[in-house]
Amino acid sequence: MPYAHPEVLVETDWVKENIGKPGIRLVEVDVDLQAYDAGHIPGAVGFNWQKDLQDQLTRDIISRAAFEKLLGGAGISPSDTVVLYGDNNNWFAAYGFWLFKIYGHENVKLMNGGRQKWLNEQDKTFTKDKPYHSPVLYTAKPPNEGLRARLSEVIGASGERNPNLVDVRSNDEYTGKIIAPPGMSETAQRAGHIPGAVSVPWSTAVDKDGRFKSAEELAEIYLKKGGIDSKKPVIAYCRIGERSSHTWFVLKYLLGIENAKNYDGSWTEYGNLVAVPIEK
Amino acid sequence: MVMNHDTRVYDNIVEMLPDEANPSPMVRINRLGATSGFPLYAKLEWMNPFGSVKDRAALGMLRDLQHRGALRNGRGLVEPTSGNTGISLAALGAALGYPVRAVVPERVPEEKKAILRILGAELDVVADALCPMPGQTGGGTINLAKTHAKAQPDRYVMPNQYENPENVLAHFRTTGPEIWRQTEGKITHLFVSLGTCGTVSGTSRFLKGRNPAVKVIAVQPSEGHDIPGLRNTSELDVSTLFDRTLIDDIVEIPYELACVRVLDLCRREGLLAGPSSGLVLEGALRAQTDGARGLGVMIFPDGLFKYVGYIAKHVKGITEEALF
Numbered sequence: 155m156p157y158a159h160p161e162v163l164v165e166t167d168w169v170k171e172n173i174g175k176p177g178i179r180l181v182e183v184d185v186d187l188q189a190y191d192a193g194h195i196p197g198a199v200g201f202n203w204q205k206d207l208q209d210q211l212t213r214d215i216i217s218r219a220a221f222e223k224l225l226g227g228a229g230i231s232p233s234d235t236v237v238l239y240g241d242n243n244n245w246f247a248a249y250g251f252w253l254f255k256i257y258g259h260e261n262v263k264l265m266n267g268g269r270q271k272w273l274n275e276q277d278k279t280f281t282k283d284k285p286y287h288s289p290v291l292y293t294a295k296p297p298n299e300g301l302r303a304r305l306s307e308v309i310g311a312s313g314e315r316n317p318n319l320v321d322v323r324s325n326d327e328y329t330g331k332i333i334a335p336p337g338m339s340e341t342a343q344r345a346g347h348i349p350g351a352v353s354v355p356w357s358t359a360v361d362k363d364g365r366f367k368s369a370e371e372l373a374e375i376y377l378k379k380g381g382i383d384s385k386k387p388v389i390a391y392c393r394i395g396e397r398s399s400h401t402w403f404v405l406k407y408l409l410g411i412e413n414a415k416n417y418d419g420s421w422t423e424y425g426n427l428v429a430v431p432i433e434k
Numbered sequence: 435m436v437m438n439h440d441t442r443v444y445d446n447i448v449e450m451l452p453d454e455a456n457p458s459p460m461v462r463i464n465r466l467g468a469t470s471g472f473p474l475y476a477k478l479e480w481m482n483p484f485g486s487v488k489d490r491a492a493l494g495m496l497r498d499l500q501h502r503g504a505l506r507n508g509r510g511l512v513e514p515t516s517g518n519t520g521i522s523l524a525a526l527g528a529a530l531g532y533p534v535r536a537v538v539p540e541r542v543p544e545e546k547k548a549i550l551r552i553l554g555a556e557l558d559v560v561a562d563a564l565c566p567m568p569g570q571t572g573g574g575t576i577n578l579a580k581t582h583a584k585a586q587p588d589r590y591v592m593p594n595q596y597e598n599p600e601n602v603l604a605h606f607r608t609t610g611p612e613i614w615r616q617t618e619g620k621i622t623h624l625f626v627s628l629g630t631c632g633t634v635s636g637t638s639r640f641l642k643g644r645n646p647a648v649k650v651i652a653v654q655p656s657e658g659h660d661i662p663g664l665r666n667t668s669e670l671d672v673s674t675l676f677d678r679t680l681i682d683d684i685v686e687i688p689y690e691l692a693c694v695r696v697l698d699l700c701r702r703e704g705l706l707a708g709p710s711s712g713l714v715l716e717g718a719l720r721a722q723t724d725g726a727r728g729l730g731v732m733i734f735p736d737g738l739f740k741y742v743g744y745i746a747k748h749v750k751g752i753t754e755e756a757l758f
Contacts, residue, residue, distance in 0.1 A: 188560065189578055193585025241577070270573075273580050280585035 155369040158410025162251075162403075163266050163366070164237055166275060173197050179230050179287075182269065183207070183240040183250040193280030195239070195272060199228045199287070203246040203396065207253055215302075215418070221257045222292045229287025232259065232294075239265035239272070243364050245356075248399040252416050256302065258295025264403065267364040274363075301402075303389040303417035308424065312349045317387035317413070319351035320380070322401040323421070327393070328353040330434035333425070334393060341393070342425030346432040348391065354380040356397040359404045372409055387413035391420040447529050450483045451493050457612035458482055460731065465702045467719045472623075474718050474730045476705060477613065480737030484525040485518070487609075487735040491632050492522035494604030495593035496530070504591045505532055512537065512582045512590040514575035516629070516663040517546030518736055519595050524553035535590060537579040542662055545740040558582075576672060596673045601632030602639070609633065610640025613731050622728025624650045625718040627710045629663045631676040633733060638680040649682045653717030659689030661709050662744070663735070685717045692716070693748040696738065706738040709745070 157163065172178050173196055180198035182190050190200035201207060206224055209216050216224065230236060236259060240247035247264055254262040265272070272278045303311075311317045326332045330346035347353070358375050361367055367375070376382050388411050392398040395418030406414035425432065435443045439456045452458045458481050463474040479487035499505050510533030511523055520536030527534040535556040538547060542559075550557050560574040576596060583592040595601050613621055624641060626634045638650040657666050667684060670676045695712030699705040707715075711734035718732050738745075746752040 186561065188558070189581055192558075192578055193581040241574075270577060273577060273584060280581060282585050 155373070157366075157369050157408045159407040162263050162407045164263050165266050166272050166278060169195065169237060169239075169265055169272075170278060177234055179228075179234045179236050181228070181230075181236055181238050181250065183238055183246045184269075185241060185246055189241050189269065191282070193282055196279065196281045196283070197285050198239075199285060201250060203240075203249060207250060215253055215256065215297075218257060218294050218297060221253070222294050225259075225294075226290050226292035229290055230292060231290050232292060233261075235261040235263065237263050237265050239268050241269050242396075243270070243357075243360060243400070244268035245396040245400050248403045249396045251403060252301060252399045256297050256299075258298060266366060271364050300413075301415055303391075303415040305419055305423060305427075307415075308348065308389060308391070308417050308419075309430065311389055312351070315350050317389050317415075318382045319348055320376075320382060320388060320390045320398075320401060320405070321347045321351040321353050322356040322390055322392045322398050323347075323353075324355055325353060327421070328355075330432075341422045344425050344432055346425075346434040347421075348424055349431060349433045351391070351433075352380050352382065354382075354401070356392065356400050359401065366404065366408060369408060372404060376405065376409060382411075384409065384411050387411075387415070389415045389417050391417035391424070393421045394418075395420045447483050448493070448526065451489055452482055452612065453608045454611040454615055457616055460613075460616050461705065463703060463715075466698055466715070467722055469722060471727050472722045472730060474715075474722065474732060475617070476707075476711070476715070476732050476734045477609075477616075478705070478737075479733060479735050480706075480708070484522045485736060485740075486522065487633055487733065488518040488522045490604040490608050491595055491598075491601040491630070492519055492526055492593075494600040494607070495595065495598050496523065496526055496532075498598075498600045499591060499593065507588070508533075509589060509591055510534055512579050512592050513595065514538075514579040515595070517542050517550070517740065518663060519630075520550050520555060521546065521553065523593070524550055524555040527555075528553060535579075535582060537575045537582075539575050541660060543740055543744050545743060546662070549740070573672060595630045595632065596675065599675075601630055602636040602675055605633050605636025606640045607636075609637045609733070610644075613637065614641065614644055617729055617731065619644065620729045621645075621648055621731050623718075623721060623726055623730040624648060625653055625714050625721070625730060625732040626650065627714050627733070627735060628652050628654050628665050628667070628670065628676070629673075629710075629735075631670065631673050633735075635675050635677050635680055637733070642680065650680060651717060651721060652681045652684045653714050654684060654686050655689035655692065655713055656686055661689055661692055661713065662741075664710050664713070685720060687713050687716045687720075689713070690748070693745055696741075696745060697749065700738065705734070707734050708736045708738055708741050710735045711737075 182198045183201045187200050238247040238250045321328050328347045333340040333345040390398040390401040402416040405411045460475040460477045482489040512535040514537045524534040537558045583590045641648045654666050692709040692712040695715045699707045714732045
C-alpha cells in the first residue's frame with residue numbers, strides 16, 4: 155500500500171543528488187535559527203518558525219504579502235520545487251509545508267527524517283555558509299482556508315463528533331495530568347482535551363530515525379486503533395499548532411484524507427476559553 | 435622533584451587524575467544510617483582535580499583522540515554536556531592546549547555555565563525543547579554539537595560521551611579497580627546514578643568480573659525531575675552505553691528527596707555533596723532498610739558548590755528571602 159501522495163516526500167539521498175539543480179530549493183525551518191547558524195545543508199536558506207512564519211502582533215499566520223516578501227527575498231519562485239526540512243522531527247518544517255500549501259505553492263516537499271537524519275549520515279555534509287539567492291517577485295495565491303480549522307468549527311466538531319478531532323499531544327497532556335510538556339511554560343488555564351477528541355500522539359507516526367512509518371502502519375495507527383473515519387473530515391490539534399502540522403501532513407498526504415485541517419489555535423486557544431467545557 | 439602520589443607533588447595537573455595508585459577517597463557514612471551489618475562508603479568524586487566523576491571519562495576520551503591523531507592542526511573539541519564533562523574537558527584542554535566548545539541545555543545551573551566561561555570554553559546554550567519527544571531529552575544539545583563537528587570538521591572533533599566506549603573503559607580501568615582495592619575485595623553492593631551510563635557500565639563490568647555476586651543498584655530520579663546530569667531510564671535513548679545486563683536493580687527515588695539528602699549529608703556528615711549524591715544516598719539507605727548485608731559503596735558524582743542556586747530554588751531559607 156503506497157502513500158496517497160508519495161510525491162510530497164523526498165529522501166535525504168535524493169536531496170544530496172539534487173542540491174543546486176535549477177528549480178530546486180532547500181529551506182530549513184526550525185524553532186529558532188541556532189542550529190541553522192551552526193550548520194545546514196549546502197544551499198539551504200533558514201526560516202525561523204516563530205519570527206518568519208507567524209505574525210506576532212495578530213497571533214496569526216503571516217499575511218499573503220509577508221509570505222510573498224519572505225519567499226521573494228529568499229529568491230524562491232512560485233514554479234520552484236521547495237524541499238523543507240528541520241529540527242524536532244520536521245515539526246516546524248511540516249508547519250512550513252502547511253503554510254506553503256495555504257498560499258498555494260504548487261511543488262513543496264518534506265525531506266523524510268528531517269535535519270537529524272541528514273546529520274547522522276556520514277556521506278552528507280553541512281556548511282556554515284549562508285547562500286545568496288537573488289530576490290525575485292513572488293506572487294502567492296489567496297489563502298486556502300480549507301486547510302485551517304478555526305475555533306467555531308472546532309467547537310461544532312466537538313459537539314457533533316464530526317469532523318473527527320485528533321489530539322496529537324502526549325498522553326499526559328491529553329488526560330490532563332500536565333498542561334504543557336515538562337520544562338515548558340504553561341500557556342493554558344486548564345489541562346485536558348477537547349471533548350470528543352481521540353488521542354494519537356504525533357510520535358506514533360515516525361520510526362526511530364524520524365522517517366514516517368509505512369502507509370500500512372499509519373492506517374493501523376490512525377484508522378484502526380485511533381478510530382478515525384477516513385470518510386469524514388478530520389481536524390488535528392496540539393498545544394501550539396506545530397506537532398499537529400506533522401499529523402495533518404500524515405492524515406492528508408500519506409493516508410489521503412482529503413478534508414484534513416490543522417487547528418493552529420490548538421490547546422493554547424481552546425484551553426483558555428471561558429464557559430466552554432473540556433474533558434480530562 | 436618528581437611526580438609522587440605520597441608527597442602529592444606533580445609535574446602537571448593531568449597527573450593528578452585518579453587511578454588505582456591515586457584513588458578518589460572513600461569515606462564511611464557514620465550518623466546517617468550507620469549499621470555494622472551494612473556499612474556504607476561514599477566515593478567522593480568531587481575530590482578529582484576538576485571536581486567530578488567526569489574527569490575520568492574526559493581524560494579517557496581525550497587520550498584516545500590524541501592517540502588517533504584527531505587533535506592535530508589546532509583542532510579542538512565540541513561536546514554536549516550538562517556541565518561536568520564540559521568542565522573536565524575545558525580544564526584538560528587548558529592544560530594540554532586544546533580549545534573546547536561546550537553545548538549545554540538552558541536548565542543547567544548558572545554556576546556551571548559561568549565556570550565553563552571562566553575556563554575559556556566557547557558556550558552554546560540550547561533552549562529546552564518546545565515539546566520534547568519521550569526518550570529524547572538532551573537531543574538538542576547532542577544535535578547541535580554534532581552540527582558543529584559536521585559543519586567545521588577542521589575545527590572540531592566530538593568525543594560524544596553518550597556513545598564513546600572510552601567513557602565506559604575509563605571506569606573499567608580506574609573506578610572499578612580503585613573500589614576493589616579500597617574495599618579489599620569486600621564490596622557487596624554498588625550504588626550509582628545514571629547519566630551517560632559510562633560509570634555504571636564500566637565499574638559494574640570490572641567489579642562483576644572480580645566477583646559476580648556484587649550487586650549493582652542504579653538509582654534514578656522520578657520522571658519530570660530537574661536534577662542536572664541525571665537521567666530516568668525513560669530518557670536513556672540518547673545513550674548507547676546503557677547495558678541493563680550489568681545492573682541488578684533500578685531503584686526510582688522521588689527526585690525531591692535529592693535536596694533533602696544533600697542537607698542531611700552536609701549537616702550530619704560534613705560531606706559537601708551535590709544533588710545526585712543525595713539521590714544515591716537515598717537509594718543506599720533504602721537497601722539498608724530492606725535488609726541488605728555486606729559492604730556498600732556509593733559513587734558520589736560531584737560536590738555542592740555548583741548547585742547553590744539549585745538547592746536554594748528547592749529549599750526554603752537558604753538565601754535571604756525578599757520582603758514583600
